[in-house]
Amino acid sequence: MHSERAPLGLKIAAFLGLAFLHLPILLIFVYAFTTEDKTYQWPPPGFTLKWLEVTWNRPDVWEALSLSLQVASISTCIALILGTLAAAAVSRTMFLGKEAITLLVILPIALPGIITGIALRSAFNLADISFSTLTIVLGHATFCIVVVYNNSVARFRRISASMLEASADLGANGFQTFRHILLPNIATALLAGGMLAFALSFDEVIVTTFTAGQQQTLPIWMLEELVRPRQRPVTNVVAMVVVIVTFFPILGAYYLTRGGTDISGSGK
């Protein structure tokens, strides 16, 4: 017999599970306002807003933040172009080794970041490429492409081939078909994939560690700060910002893909 309502025990277990996942994040928020700056003492002896100001005036935070934004934006752009092209090729055409290509495209996200990192580092060394913003971007692009690819390949499959043929039949050239038919139908998938890619890149640590030179992205900066405590709550303020900056794109991506199910699929 199934009842409509979940038993109380299950409810408590679910609640505890969620609390275990999310309470630590709240803790970070609380420590951003503590008056104690050497150790994480509980309960906080007092609350202050001064760390917001201190963080605002730290140039190293701004440098790291701007590098992170730069890297995330460029990798997302690369991923949007290459990921979409790969998705189009895999879902719209038949070619030799298609299955193998499909697997190779999604491999970087299945591979542990440390492997990708080491592989890229030795490859860059071998090719005598010095570590720079560019190498970080390349590292991030490997997994960003997968995210965009996965999002758009599903959408491409739902666009009927005859819709694109109908466009050509009515006189549209390749670019017009892309602009007026294909793009409107995959736009939300691209936006969702792009947002996820941005969020992933923005908080990536492992691959970045291996592909960065002297630069620090925001997550790397935070890691350093934890090891070498100096005005500890500043890290918490930054962490809070990171949570907010990555949370909204992911939320957006979730709603876009959810609402996009009825975009294509008329016909038949």
Added chain:
Amino acid sequence: MSNAVEFERVSRHFGETRAVDSVSMQVEEGHFFAMLGPSGSGKTTCLRLISGFERPESGHVKIFGQNSEAVPPNRRPVNTVFQDYALFPHLTVRDNVAYGLMVKGADKSTRHRQADEMLELVKLTGFGSRKPGMLSGGQRQRVALARALVNKPRVLLLDEPLGALDLKLREQMQEELKSIQNQLGITFIYVTHDQGEALSMADRVAVFNEGKIVQEATPREIYERPRTHFVANFVGSSNVLSPTLSVQSGGPSRWMSLRPEAIRLCDPSNSKLKGTLQNIRYLGASNRLSIRFGEEELSVSLPSTEVAPEKGVQVGLTWEEGATHVMDEDH
């Protein structure tokens, strides 16, 4: 009259499959030309060779006398009504219909005026601002038709356009398609597997089987004088007499076709053939009698007003001279 479309020994193979195998045909301008055949017989591939989505491996597809091989689909003077309609789900009905004008750079007011005219032609006035998802199957079909006609094509290609509609709607659309074709006077090339549809609408019918045209003629000729066994079986319910049975009935030792409504029952003593009445099916206006001759069976169409004999009795069959028609062997 000149030819709108001409095939010169056109072949298109997919690996081992000979989808279209050395097909030659002419479609006269202004005609309603039906390509009839079972699925996989090559008729849709022929249509795609005309629209340009397939290229011939050998032979030539000529459109208004011009070799079309080098012309991409978007620059051919033909438009297609797709089997699944292929409407653009993100555009309104009006923008769907106006799409062909939009990509040619027509201004907005011209686009809207012409799209609304086309919607009027297909009896969808007032539906312009809806999305395709809000329409019924029959309405989508009309939008697809209007969208293809707005470009004023010289040849309209229709790929099983009524396949997804129910019977009543299909019959209504058949009449409307025919009247639109008369009104606009453009060439229609119509792919279907429904012989009734092909016979009732077309000026010429090409019957396809296994990538080849088996017979190309007027509907009446196809129905009354099927060239082969396959055509007789596929188009309508013509009887096929084996050479043995044909000889028994006093004919030549050849395969013969004989329409069920050309046969009359008569006294067994002066009949052409004698057989056993196996089964009677009531079809409203007529009764369909199956009469058995050993291994073979003929069907006879008898008006309901005539009294049918009992099942199992021996009956005699006769027909007018010239009702039978000698057929070619298949292959």
